[in-house]
Amino acid sequence: MDSGAFQKIKRLSAFGCALFCAQGAIALPGDTQTQIVNPGLVTNASRLDFGSVITGSVQSRLRIPPTSDTIIVSAGNAIPVGGSVSRARFDVVAAPLTLVLINLPGNIQLVRVSGTEQMLLDQFQQNGTPLRFMGATGQLSFFVGGRLRVGPSQAPGLYQGDFTVTVNFL
Numbered sequence: 001m002d003s004g005a006f007q008k009i010k011r012l013s014a015f016g017c018a019l020f021c022a023q024g025a026i027a028l029p030g031d032t033q034t035q036i037v038n039p040g041l042v043t044n045a046s047r048l049d050f051g052s053v054i055t056g057s058v059q060s061r062l063r064i065p066p067t068s069d070t071i072i073v074s075a076g077n078a079i080p081v082g083g084s085v086s087r088a089r090f091d092v093v094a095a096p097l098t099l100v101l102i103n104l105p106g107n108i109q110l111v112r113v114s115g116t117e118q119m120l121l122d123q124f125q126q127n128g129t130p131l132r133f134m135g136a137t138g139q140l141s142f143f144v145g146g147r148l149r150v151g152p153s154q155a156p157g158l159y160q161g162d163f164t165v166t167v168n169f170l
Contacts, residue, residue, distance in 0.1 A: 040094035040169040048121075048146060048163075051083030055154045066127040066145040078150045088144040092167055096138040099170040102130045104144060110159035117155045123147040124163065 050062055050071060060076025064087050071080045092100060107122035124146045134140050144165060 040092060040098065040100070040167065042165070042167045043091050044165075045089040045091045045141070046086050048088040048144060049084050049086045050080075050148050051085040052081045053150055054079040054081055055150055055152055058152050060150045060152075062148045062150060063123075064145040066125045066143045074147070076150070076152075088165075090142055090144065090165055090167075092134065092140040092142070094134050094138055094140075094169055096134055096136050098134040098138070100132055100134060100140070101168040101170060102126060102132070102142060103166040103168070104130075105163045105165070108161045108163045110148075110161040112155055112157040112159050115155060115157060117157070117159075119151070119154065119159050120149045121146050121161060121163070122149070 048064065050064065053062065056077030056079070058076045060078030061074045062078060062080065063072045063074045064070065064085065065072070066087055069086045071085045073080065094100065104124040104126060106124075107120055109118045110121055111118050124144055126145075127143045132140065132142075
């Protein structure tokens with residue numbers, strides 16, 4: 001091969017490399033984003049409500065399971081007579097797939113409005129396990145039920161109380 005042809009191939013090769021190298025050096029714009037979320041938010045969407053009850057002649061135990069809005073007489077002869085019976089519902093919002101631990105109270109006393117009479121609410125239960133993952137949407141709802149002890153001579157009136165559910169974000 002003559003030196004002139006060799007010089008042409010060398011120049012073409014250098015030109016090709018320059019084109020290739022120039023393509024590899026092109027800068028492209030990019031973008032990024034992030035979302036800051038609260039560590040978690042818990043709201044009480046509905047209350048635990050035993051409705052209206054007629055006391056029996058002996059101590060009675062009424063239960064609302066965490067799986068339905070029904071009242072069950074588990075002992076005694078008190079008579080549920082309607083009203084707004086419901087299990088409590090709690091809604092949780094947090095980062096998707098967050099691990100949460102739900103803790104329920106042991107028991108509380110309900111106190112008659114405008115009085116001092118009390119009824120024990122105990123054996124709180126929730127649907128599902130206490131340790132859960134938030135869904136991919138970052139939303140979770142769970143339900144709580146419990147057992148109410150109604151005495152045979154319970155004074156008529158509205159009984160109220162507060163209980164605390166703790167949700168730990170792990």
